[in-house]
Amino acid sequence: MAGNTFGKRFRVTTFGESHGEAIGGIIDGCPAGVPLDFEAIQNEMNRRKPGQSTIVTQRKENDIVQFLSGIFEGKTTGTPIGFLIQNNNSKSSDYEHIKDIYRPSHADFVYQKKYGIRDYRGGGRSSARETACRVVAGTIAKQILKTIKVTAYVASVGDIKLTKKYSELDFSNIEKNVVRCPDLKVAQQMEDCIKAVKKAGDTIGGIITCVVQNIPVGLGEPVFDRLDAELAKAMLSINAVKGVEFGSGFEGTKMKGSQNNDVILPDGTTKTNNSGGIVGGISNGMDIYFNIAFKPVATLMRDQDSIDLNGNIVTVKGKGRHDACVLPRAVPIVEAMTAITLLDLYLEQFGETDIR
Template identity: 45%
Template sequence: MSGSIFGKHFTVSTFGESHGPAIGVIIDGCPSNIPLSKEDIMKNMVRRKPGNTKIATARKESDEIEILSGVFEGKTTGAPICLMIRNEDQRSHNYDHLKDIYRPSHADYTYHLKYENRDYRGGGRASARETAARVAAGSVAMRILDELGIHIKAYTKALGSIVINDNEIDYNEIANNLLSMPHAQKANDALKLIAQMKEEQDSIGGIVECQVTGLPVGIGEPVFDRLDACLGQAIMSINAVKAFEVGEGVKASSMKGSTYNDAFYTTTELDHYGEANYKSHGFSGNAHPLCKRVLKHTNHSGGILGGLSDGSPVVFRAHFKPTPSIAKPQQTLNHNLENVEVSIQGRHDPTVVARAVVVVESMAALTICDLLLRGATSRIDQVKAAYQH
């Protein structure tokens, strides 16, 4: 099964299945001497793990990380990093009655026809359990971004019909509720909606919005590896994501250019490279255009121009479908193409949105980390700086 490797310079390869002995990830291309501890990873694993029955599956997994290689005395060594998470609460017998049935909106049908051998226990490789490995790898990428002053923050923008408008967002509220919603009252309303879905044996989807701040200008590669294209691939690879937007997204198609375009302006303030860098290029004083800070009055483009970061916050959204595993009776087919009715029992999320917030952050971190390291060789002066002492 190909397609389990992501990235070109900072690469991750995930392994394992939902009901196998373990899942994990191998990271290659991580620079040495990045401070990294088990706690750095676990703080994000806790955000994703199951067990809170108000919003998630009752499956009990500690998601305890084992660092098998690539870290010594609290720092990365430059060698491949192997992280493993043992599965502790598999109940494979819960899926015995589904082994010959194509569950609606699952990968059962497509996997069976492609491989003629599918793991029906919780979806096997297609399970959202695989995203635990992505969060582990993303935590390593976040440590690299921390060193550069780049920060990623995602939150639940909408759950079903409950939508938080831009002017209602309270970032301080994100950590105060189970759903990572930046609005206290709407978070309570969303919890009631989830309870209603559970009672009705149904599920609900929603939107995760993400902002990346501190990103320098020029991250991304023109043409095929544009920043937005790479983010799109990363986010769309997450289970249950059905749409991806940058900036105004689909709204841009109905806007006029005079409204959509982000007008530039500048200040006399030195940019984040500072006066030392400015003077190293032979300039004096503080009024040269190259040293002025370039800003935008609006950010309809979502911080990306021509596929490259423009220095303003990168803003994108991931739209998640409702969880397909529901107890409500549904019509489907079995392997013999006979009409059957299925009711999916067991431990399933009434919504994946809340647990997916940290997965979105992790995939964004992996994407940006990879492009940052690739971009470090875009100019000869940067290559010289790395090798001339």
């Protein structure tokens, strides 16, 4: 398995399994002399961790980050930053019944076929537990980027969706509800939907919107390392993500060029921002905004048809603690992967001259 490192200049490698002793990571290429806010790192971990509300998995993990290297007297040294996050509340017995069974739309089948072995306990390496490591790296990236602001929020759950543009929303409301939707009225509808789906033993998906503000012109390396291409790869590396669209996205396919084009003004800004802040694979200084589609969680608390290791038709049903909707906990993950990608390309474009 070779795909455990992300980035070129700012590189993040993660390791560990859902029910192993610990998960962790190594951050390489981090500029030296950056003071770190460890409380902010822990706050971001708390936004992602399980057990934070009644609508998410009730697995109780403290998700305390233990830094092992690369930091001295509260500042980065420029050497690799190593860190660990202990797994304290795994219940492997919840997965004994699927050790020889494949869950539909889960990674069980493909891991077994690709590697000839799989860790069935919580999905092992395929579990979203791994994303806790990304949040650590992403929060450090946020602190290095300083003035660049990355904000994500839940824009839809099933058929319930926000109708306002991001510029019309109050981002201060995002953390005032368990769904992490900036419209409190819509957030309540989303919460009620998730609770009903969970009660039925089912799951549901939706969309997260991410907005990047105060972005400089010039990030992105055409032709293969375009900013939108790198962000799309980052998002699609997150568990359950099945689609990404920038700016007007698929709605833009219904427009004429005269409607979709962003007229450039004398000050270099654009009259509209249907491009979502990225033109030719390079940031143009306007807000970057994009949508990320998350499928429903694969593990259901109800009967599903499937097969076992020998190809026999069986019935499988989830046990234990699982998310009925992954979106509320995925918000900080989306922000983290966005920040990691931006910092990587920022260092490519500008180096470390104004980082410290």
